[in-house]
Every structure is written in structure tokens, then in C-alpha cells.
Amino acid sequence: MNYDFFSPSQISFGWGRFEELGPLAGSLGARGLIISGSRSLESNGVIEKLKRLLTRSNITSEFITTISHEPEVADVDQTTNILHHMGIRAGDFLIGIGGGSGIDLAKACAAMVTNQESDTVLDYLEGVGRGLKLTQPPLPMLAIPTTAGTGSEATKNAVISSHAPAFKKSLRADQMIPNLVLCDPQLACSVPPDITARTGMDAITQLLESYISCRAQPIPQALCLQGLKLALSGITEAVEDGTSRSGRENMAQAALLSGLALANSGLGMAHGVAPALGIHCQIPHGLACAIMLPATLQANISVRQKEYADITHFIAPELSISEAEAAHWLIDKIQSLNDRIKIPRRLSELGVNQSHIPDLVASSRGNSMSGNPREISDTELTQILEDLL
Numbered sequence: 103m104n105y106d107f108f109s110p111s112q113i114s115f116g117w118g119r120f121e122e123l124g125p126l127a128g129s130l131g132a133r134g135l136i137i138s139g140s141r142s143l144e145s146n147g148v149i150e151k152l153k154r155l156l157t158r159s160n161i162t163s164e165f166i167t168t169i170s171h172e173p174e175v176a177d178v179d180q181t182t183n184i185l186h187h188m189g190i191r192a193g194d195f196l197i198g199i200g201g202g203s204g205i206d207l208a209k210a211c212a213a214m215v216t217n218q219e220s221d222t223v224l225d226y227l228e229g230v231g232r233g234l235k236l237t238q239p240p241l242p243m244l245a246i247p248t249t250a251g252t253g254s255e256a257t258k259n260a261v262i263s264s265h266a267p268a269f270k271k272s273l274r275a276d277q278m279i280p281n282l283v284l285c286d287p288q289l290a291c292s293v294p295p296d297i298t299a300r301t302g303m304d305a306i307t308q309l310l311e312s313y314i315s316c317r318a319q320p321i322p323q324a325l326c327l328q329g330l331k332l333a334l335s336g337i338t339e340a341v342e343d344g345t346s347r348s349g350r351e352n353m354a355q356a357a358l359l360s361g362l363a364l365a366n367s368g369l370g371m372a373h374g375v376a377p378a379l380g381i382h383c384q385i386p387h388g389l390a391c392a393i394m395l396p397a398t399l400q401a402n403i404s405v406r407q408k409e410y411a412d413i414t415h416f417i418a419p420e421l422s423i424s425e426a427e428a429a430h431w432l433i434d435k436i437q438s439l440n441d442r443i444k445i446p447r448r449l450s451e452l453g454v455n456q457s458h459i460p461d462l463v464a465s466s467r468g469n470s471m472s473g474n475p476r477e478i479s480d481t482e483l484t485q486i487l488e489d490l491l
């Protein structure tokens with residue numbers, strides 16, 4: 103077996119370690135350009151504190167922007183323009199702080215500011231535009247995750263949307279993995295329960311899909327098992343008590359592990375359909391993954407029963423049941439977790455109807471779907487989505 107494993111150069115993890123930001127960031131450069139993924143981080147003083155901590159270590163900073171939606175082509179192009187007008191110089195690095203939206207915007211801008219063959223990121227996205235590749239390394243990048251969901255802090259891609267034409271595609275390159283990750287689970291304490299629930303289910307979906315992906319590999323699989331053990335107990339704790347240290351720590355680690363895993367082994371059907379649900383039906387990414395996960399597990403049980411059973415026996419070693427029973431136990435566990443944290447069972451509860459299905463099927467054929475352990479035809483996917491209405 104041959105494989106490559108990519109990861110950030112350094113991951114600094116721990117409760118309260120945001121305080122160490124200055125000395126850690128010093129290794130990346132002399133001026134931090136800040137992109138935030140949440141207005142809450144401004145109103146609760148986190149961005150002010152970030153700037154103060156940098157100043158204390160003699161690092162200057164510029165606040166560039168806050169994004170309060172999942173990033174679109176225009177956001178990347180405009181923010182890259184702002185960076186160009188400021189004048190990028192040696193010693194500059196980007197800081198992406200927030201959920202997947204803020205970190206992805208920062209990752210995309212770090213790449214676009216040094217790659218100027220086109221003035222729009224559209225031309226660099228997978229499957230749309232001119233298919234340009236990065237020829238220059240992105241600016242150095244510090245990722246500070248605050249949602250415990252996407253694992254974007256450890257991945258090679260940034261997910262970028264467009265409404266006209268409608269698509270949600272990745273900008274992807276090995277060099278786009280952030281150089282440094284500062285993961286302080288305490289930063290997620292201000293995330294409300296519904297967002298904790300859906301972002302946490304995104305991490306769980308990534309861990310399960312990476313484990314069973316047709317591109318699965320030993321290192322990611324080992325990470326997935328550990329991540330699932332942490333997440334399956336941590337998610338309800340974090341949703342039901344947002345200040346729970348163990349809940350937030352377990353989920354932050356699970357999300358990080360899910361990012362390391364997906365960056366190296368790909369995903370599956372739930373992540374194939376989620377961008378389509380985002381772009382055509384405005385369903386937030388994590389919620390789309392959560393609602394698609396039980397159906398995805400069901401659709402793949404014929405080829406991954408043993409893997410499901412292996413996961414069950416790892417997270418619940420006390421169970422003495424057959425392989426088939428253990429595989430079904432895992433699917434039931436995920437459905438009951440979704441129910442407990444109030445993820446709807448039906449797509450119709452989120453405004454999806456029959457007329458959306460052809461567009462959803464057509465827009466589900468991206469990189470993630472290609473990792474699904476078996477081929478899902480358009481006819482089968484149509485049936486799966488209709489059954490979820």
C-alpha cells in the first residue's frame with residue numbers, strides 16, 4: 103500500500119492556550135492579517151484580545167474582515183483585493199479565526215494573494231472555471247478554530263460557493279494546509295446549542311465517512327476511531343452544557359482529528375449531497391451532513407458491515423454481539439444521537455421538496471461523492487432523497 107499523509111506543521115491544543123498566541127504566532131511572521139468567521143468573536147472581545155496578544159509579542163496586526171455566511175466567490179475576490187491594496191510584504195501571515203467559514207475564507211485568500219494568474223478564485227476551483235493550479239505557496243497561515251466541526255484547520259481545501267451559477271466547490275492544494283493550528287476548546291463555549299449540534303455532527307460525519315471511504319488509509323482510520331470515541335460521548339455534553347470543559351475538549355479534538363482524516367482519505371455520500379443542499383436549499387453545511395448521515399450509513403452497509411462493526415466494538419467494547427448486529431447498532435446510535443440533539447429526520451422539515459431533487463442530484467457529484475465506498479447512481483440517489491422528504 104502506498105500513501106502520503108499531510109498535516110499542519112504544528113498543532114497546539116489545550117484549554118486556555120489562546121493566551122499563548124503571541125509566542126506561537128511569532129514563528130510565522132511579523133504582521134498578522136486577521137479574518138474572522140463570527141460577529142460574536144468581535145462582540146465578546148476575542149478579536150480585541152487576539153490583537154492585544156499579538157502586540158505583546160511585537161507582532162503588528164490588521165483586522166481585515168468578518169464573514170457571517172459560508173464564503174462565496176465574491177467574498178474571496180473582494181477580500182483578496184483588500185489585501186492587495188494594503189500592500190502585502192515579507193513577514194505577513196494570515197490568521198483565520200472562526201468556524202469553517204472564516205478559516206476557509208482566510209485559506210482561500212492566503213492562496214489567492216500570492217497566485218495572480220486570474221483575479222477571481224473561480225478560475226482555481228475544482229470542476230468550474232479555468233482549472234488553474236496554484237504555482238506559488240500561499241501566505242503562511244494560522245488557523246484558530248472556534249466551532250468544533252469542519253476540521254478546516256487541518257485540511258487542504260477551502261469550500262467556496264456561488265449562487266449564479268449555483269455551485270459549492272473547493273479550492274484545493276497540498277500547500278493550503280494551515281502551517282500552525284491553535285486549538286483552544288474554550289473559544290467554543292459561546293457557540294449556541296443548535297450550532298454546536300450541527301457542527302459537531304459534521305465532525306462525526308467526517309470521521310465516519312473517512313473511515314469507510316474507498317480512499318481510506320491506516321493513519322486516518324486510526325484517527326477516526328479515536329475521534330469517534332471522543333465525539334460520540336462529547337457531543338451531547340457540549341450541546342446540553344455549552345460550558346462543559348470535557349464536552350468542548352472532546353469535540354474540539356474530534357473535529358481536528360476529522361480534518362486530519364478527511365484531508366488524507368476523502369469523504370462520501372453525505373458530504374457529496376451537503377453542498378447541494380447548501381446551495382439549492384440554503385441548509386447550513388453541518389445540518390445537511392447530519393441529516394444525510396443515517397441514510398449514508400444505510401446505503402453503504404452492504405459493502406462496509408465489517409468496518410461499522412469494528413467501530414462499534416472500539417467505542418463500545420462491552421457489547422457482545424454479531425458483526426451484523428454491531429453494524430446496525432452503529433446506525434441506530436447515530437440516529438438516536440441526531441434525535442437527542444434535535445436534528446430533524448426529514449429534509450422536508452428544512453424546506454426541501456420534490457422539485458429540488460433533480461438539482462440536488464446533479465450538484466452532488468463532487469470530490470466527496472467520489473470517496474463513497476460504492477457507486478450511487480442518479481436513480482438511487484433520487485430514491486434516497488425522496489425517502490428523506
Ligand code: NAD
Binds near residue numbers: 141297
Ligand atoms: P460557520 O463557520 O459558518 O459558523 C457557524 C455559525 O457559528 C456562524 O453563525 C458563526 O457566526 C458562529 N460562530 C462561530 N464561532 C463562534 C463562537 N466562538 N461563538 C459564537 N458563535 C460562533 O460553520 P462551520 O460549520 O464551522 O463551517 C461551515 C463551512 O465550512 C461551510 O462553508 C462548509 O462547506 C465548510 N467546510 C470546510 C471544510 C474544509 O475542509 N475546508 C470541511 C467541511 C466544511
